[in-house]
Amino acid sequence: MADIQNLRSAAETRLSSLFESARQSFASEEKISREEAFKFFEATGLPSRRVEAFKYTDLRAAIEDAAHPAKKPSLDVAKAAVSAATAFAGIEAVRLTFVNGHLIGELSDLDRVPAGVTVTPLNEAMSQGDPLLKQLAPVAQTRENPIYQLNTAFLADGALISVDAGATVETPIHLRFVGTGETAFSTATRVLVTLGEGAEFSFLESHEGQDGVAYQPNDVVDTVIADRANLHHTRLNREGDKAVALSTITARLGAGSNIESVNLVFGGVLSRHQIYLHFAGENATATVNGAAMLGHGRLADSTLLADHAAVGGVSREMFKTVIDGDSTGVFQGKIIVRQAAQKTDGKMKSDCLLLTDDGQMMNKPELEIFADDVACGHGATCGAPDEDLLFYLMARGLPKPIAESLLVQAFVGEAIESVTHEGARDALIGEVEGWLKTRG
């Protein structure tokens, strides 16, 4: 019998040749397992809808051709791109600016890093074999994920942010990602955030890019949160309308630690945001919320894995999707409770508001529970704005578009409310209002 082999797509063939030519530039000291990562990727290829985890987000179909990794832009090009970037601009923060996936030192506040925090550019860390690199990829399941492994294989730049034990850092760090260019390009960045015991730290992430260019960002943030430390993360996706935007955040949670992560998505013709939580220590808590506001045939996928491996973990996940026109929302959430993780309390919810009849929402919640004393639940809803509420608001003089906007704002607001940093919360609310205005 002849061997059956999957035909490789043009994009997969191209990725292999791109990796081949990139190979020469890898430093031997860098401690990044690129070869292993690419080997995994080559074996799986770009996931299609036949792969369960990508059933609703077919990357093989979406990525017809793999774009060339972006080179570091000139300072002038970077400056021009950054001057057009407005996300989180009003917030007082220490900024790390990445243009086309490369850290631009001249446009970053590397000399203003708050006390208790150390920032090392990833390239510097890799060439020196920084011991912190050992902490990359803190959640085991990412090894099975082609997006994550592709990032590892092509990793070009990033930063290591390390917060001292006991430090309470008031000023947030803003990771500002800006994409610019006339033709397609790809990026692969990695930021590692480590918090020492009892530390408290906030960081913001914004992703902006040009419309009309089919660029392919693949960004990963790894976080390692030591016992009793507290991490706040706010993310904004305002990628360009042709971008295929892949992103992952991982968190390894120590005992009594906490993470709060909120992601607001507008952009990309396709976006997939992956969240991997590993509850390593007892009594850790996580609040992970997401909101997506989609129009013009976009697809936004939020895929979450919460792995409870220790006693008393609490996870709360709330995802809100607003769908206008023929757009598609995807939510896949999986809670695993291992046998040792008694008293786990996990709740996951995905709500969708359909503003027209053309859109669709795919919800796939999964619970895998091996412990016997846990409270876990999930729920999903989908529907049009409530006619009775609309009538009530209109009967008070609000024209229908305003009444509807108010209801949409309230719907999305629930997911944003949990953002602790006031400036970031207000900025997200402003972004929501902005989207509603452009909708007319």
Place this chain on the structure above:
Amino acid sequence: MLEIKNLVVQIEDNRILNGLNLTVNDGEVAAIMGPNGSGKSTLSYVIAGKEDYEVLDGEILLDGNNVLEMSPDERAAAGLFLAFQYPLEIPGVGTMTFLKACINAQRRARGEGEISTPDFIRKVNAAADKLEIEKDMLKRALNVGFSGGEKKRMEILQMALLEPKFCVLDETDSGLDIDALRIVSEGVNALRAQGRSFLVITHYQRLLDHIVPDTVHVMSKGLIVKTGGKELALELEKSGYADYRSEAA
């Protein structure tokens, strides 16, 4: 002020109003009483413009303009106000945000400028004090977690702030205890003025002890079957609706 002529309304092939006629003059407080299922709430919703009802015939004229041709928000801007029997809870919408949006939407529709924030806060505080509404309630999402009485007071607060010409009170007394009934009635009475009329819909005479009407109409099977002065309400309290059920049949 408000003139309803030969109003015929159905919902899902059920005829609810059968050629109803009613006139409420400027400054008048008219009460509508009637048994369950006589079409009272339908009338209030049709006046306010709820979509579910099909108007087959007739007119509703506010100062000579047919409101049936207007959307609910246009009717509100023209001066119509419906105090809901069951005010809706709107999670995520702050009460103050909502109140300000409503006032400004109506001002814009009338070609007026937006209200200044200090003026707005002053007005809300003054109206809230009169209705014994605690400031804490104003900070919460609209009607969320409010008691029945609090919701009704919030309706009257909105009425006071929006200064409508014609107010429809749909069973505002339902779910109110004696104290809340007094507070709400005083709120309504304070708004009685030339240039503003009321249509008070109720099952019971009790509300009309507090909000004393100029006229009382009895409604049955989608028609006004009797009209009289405030004494008609007292009569009904004694005799019940039995006579009118047969009269309309």
